[in-house]
Amino acid sequence: xxxxxxxxxxxxxxxxxxxxxxxxxxxxxxxxxxxxxxxxxxxxxxxxxxxxxxxxxxxxxxxxxxxxxxxxxxxxxxxxxxxxxxxxxxxxxxxxxxxxxxxxxxxxxxxxxxxxxxxxxxxxxxxxxxxxxxxxxxxxxxxxxxxxxxxxxxxxxxxxxxxxxxxxxxxxxxxxxxxxxxxxxxxxxxxxxxxxxxxxxxxxxxxxxxxxxxxxxxxxxxxxxxxxxxxxxxxxxxxxxxxxxxxxxxxxxxxxxxxxxxxxxxxxxxxxxxxxxxxxxxxxxxxxxxxxxxxx
Numbered sequence: 001x002x003x004x005x006x007x008x009x010x011x012x013x014x015x016x017x018x019x020x021x022x023x024x025x026x027x028x029x030x031x032x033x034x035x036x037x038x039x040x041x042x043x044x045x046x047x048x049x050x051x052x053x054x055x056x057x058x059x060x061x062x063x064x065x066x067x068x069x070x071x072x073x074x075x076x077x078x079x080x081x082x083x084x085x086x087x088x089x090x091x092x093x094x095x096x097x098x099x100x101x102x103x104x105x106x107x108x109x110x111x112x113x114x115x116x117x118x119x120x121x122x123x124x125x126x127x128x129x130x131x132x133x134x135x136x137x138x139x140x141x142x143x144x145x146x147x148x149x150x151x152x153x154x155x156x157x158x159x160x161x162x163x164x165x166x167x168x169x170x171x172x173x174x175x176x177x178x179x180x181x182x183x184x185x186x187x188x189x190x191x192x193x194x195x196x197x198x199x200x201x202x203x204x205x206x207x208x209x210x211x212x213x214x215x216x217x218x219x220x221x222x223x224x225x226x227x228x229x230x231x232x233x234x235x236x237x238x239x240x241x242x243x244x245x246x247x248x249x250x251x252x253x254x255x256x257x258x259x260x261x262x263x264x265x266x267x268x269x270x271x272x273x274x275x276x277x278x279x280x281x282x283x284x285x286x287x288x289x290x291x292x293x294x295x296x
Contacts, residue, residue, distance in 0.1 A: 051090060057106070061095050065078045104167060112233025123233040127178075145159065146160050229283050245282065249265075252293065
């Protein structure tokens with residue numbers, strides 16, 4: 001799966017809670033760069049998160065009326081309230097009552113990928129807003145889907161994964177702001193970025209190379225790799241792999257080919273290679289994914 005955090009234990013906030021008095025009720029991977037967990041706690045405790053390196057969406061399910069974020073003492077938790085914690089944030093939390101809460105962990109690379117695909121903009125031009133104890137009806141509705149699924153079952157984990165994708169969509173359209181314009185340093189020009197994206201999507205069934213993509217951008221491989229990472233938030237091989245997984249998902253959902261044919265069409269070469277990478281990225285096998293989609 002590369003270096004993108006995906007298992008719950010890959011995320012710093014999850015590890016911090018695991019070492020506290022909080023009780024883990026359940027947790028699961030929801031695909032590459034996404035994980036979910038549900039917690040409860042009854043002991044008084046102060047917790048701190050120092051630049052965890054990933055984004056966290058927190059929803060209070062029960063309690064929290066006496067708990068607060070240090071420095072924002074006038075704001076208190078409570079059932080139905082959200083916190084949005086960016087990767088580079090710093091916070092201290094005074095937990096003073098019985099609390100039950102849900103966490104969704106998002107790797108920066110995953111949000112960056114969504115920013116490029118959904119908003120057609122560079123991730124570095126956006127910043128996720130730090131928000132404490134907010135009400136958001138649209139997020140509440142999506143989180144009901146997350147809470148109402150059995151994450152241990154492949155078909156229901158896919159439903160939870162779809163709900164998590166909707167959360168990403170909501171965060172991108174409501175929870176991010178444009179950074180103060182700065183002189184552009186590095187990165188691909190918008191037209192070049194779009195040209196590379198279109199080329200990748202048109203040649204997913206071919207053995208793409210770094211030199212080939214650098215040629216599309218008219219750059220050396222060295223400069224292309226650096227500028228691609230700046231513009232897309234992840235290296236070229238990770239982006240191409242993600243696009244291939246998306247192609248495989250679409251073909252599996254359509255149900256019009258066998259696994260070997262889908263592997264060839266999405267650039268994995270063999271059914272076994274597709275199965276291994278797909279399971280790492282989606283949390284289920286291609287067969288389970290197809291079966292769940294057919295059932296829906």
